[in-house]
Amino acid sequence: xxxxxxxxxxxxxxxxxxxxxxxxxxxxxxxxxxxxxxxxxxxxxxxxxxxxxxxxxxxxxxxxxxxxxxxxxxxxxxxxxxxxxxxxxxxxxxxxxxxxxxx
Amino acid sequence: xxxxxxxxxxxxxxxxxxxxxxxxxxxxxxxxxxxxxxxxxxxxxxxxxxxxxxxxxxxxxxxxxxxxxxxxxxxxxxxxxxxxxxxxxxxxxxxxxxxxxxxxxxxxxxxxxxxxxxxxxxxxxxxxxxxxxxxxxxxxxxxxxxxxxxxxxxxxxxxxxx
Numbered sequence: 213x214x215x216x217x218x219x220x221x222x223x224x225x226x227x228x229x230x231x232x233x234x235x236x237x238x239x240x241x242x243x244x245x246x247x248x249x250x251x252x253x254x255x256x257x258x259x260x261x262x263x264x265x266x267x268x269x270x271x272x273x274x275x276x277x278x279x280x281x282x283x284x285x286x287x288x289x290x291x292x293x294x295x296x297x298x299x300x301x302x303x304x305x306x307x308x309x310x311x312x313x314x315x
Numbered sequence: 316x317x318x319x320x321x322x323x324x325x326x327x328x329x330x331x332x333x334x335x336x337x338x339x340x341x342x343x344x345x346x347x348x349x350x351x352x353x354x355x356x357x358x359x360x361x362x363x364x365x366x367x368x369x370x371x372x373x374x375x376x377x378x379x380x381x382x383x384x385x386x387x388x389x390x391x392x393x394x395x396x397x398x399x400x401x402x403x404x405x406x407x408x409x410x411x412x413x414x415x416x417x418x419x420x421x422x423x424x425x426x427x428x429x430x431x432x433x434x435x436x437x438x439x440x441x442x443x444x445x446x447x448x449x450x451x452x453x454x455x456x457x458x459x460x461x462x463x464x465x466x467x468x469x470x471x472x473x474x475x476x477x
Binding site for chain 1: 316319320323324326327330331333334339342346349350356357361362364365368369372373376377380381383384385387388390394395396397400404407411412415416419420434436437438441442445446449453456457459461463464467
């Protein structure tokens with residue numbers, strides 16, 4: 213019974229991962245790309261917690277997810293600061309405008 | 316379990332809207348809705364602390380940060396995405412869903428059941444006693460984040476112009 217539930221959670225978490233990957237591969241707006249990374253992170257935390265549920269160690273999984281969320285906040289703050297600085301330098305959020313960085 | 320599946324499907328739908336929406340503000344709001352639903356799912360899975368953190372921090376704080384960035388980069392709104400992205404999305408999603416279901420049924424059903432390790436104590440005890448090293452790592456990452464944001468937004472002094 214628990215096993216089936218675990219597989220359902222994994223199925224949907226893989227769906228979240230696919231959505232984020234699709235966004236990362238196809239979009240050109242920097243903020244949109246970062247939304248893709250966020251969606252992948254949601255899928256990963258769903259996998260963590262559902263595995264904890266299947267293994268009956270939900271407290272450990274929960275503390276790992278809380279740690280991940282705290283780290284995610286500082287990741288978001290730094291990444292958005294980088295995006296704002298890139299926008300000031302290029303006057304554009306297009307990822308293709310960054311190709312002039314290549315040597 | 317049925318209600319849980321409905322919530323998971325709604326989360327996927329909100330995330331798909333966040334990916335495909337042309338307006339960045341709508342995308343950020345859809346992301347907030349998605350993490351709100353994820354918080355409810357966590358709560359129903361028996362993880363209230365993770366749910367509370369997901370709703371308050373991810374759906375609240377990160378959405379505010381996203382909206383601030385979108386407001387500060389207003390002219391960058393008109394990045395042209397290629398049009399085939401939206402047209403090809405249902406096809407790719409269908410193919411992916413088929414592969415996903417086949418793999419989950421075929422391979423993962425044969426994975427031996429995870430051995431259960433019954434836990435004792437409360438969430439606070441597990442977090443503070445078993446994972447105390449993680450807390451040091453959290454502190455280090457927060458400090459690094461604060462320092463790097465300060466470095467990214469520092470005022471230019473005269474040496475930069477020379």
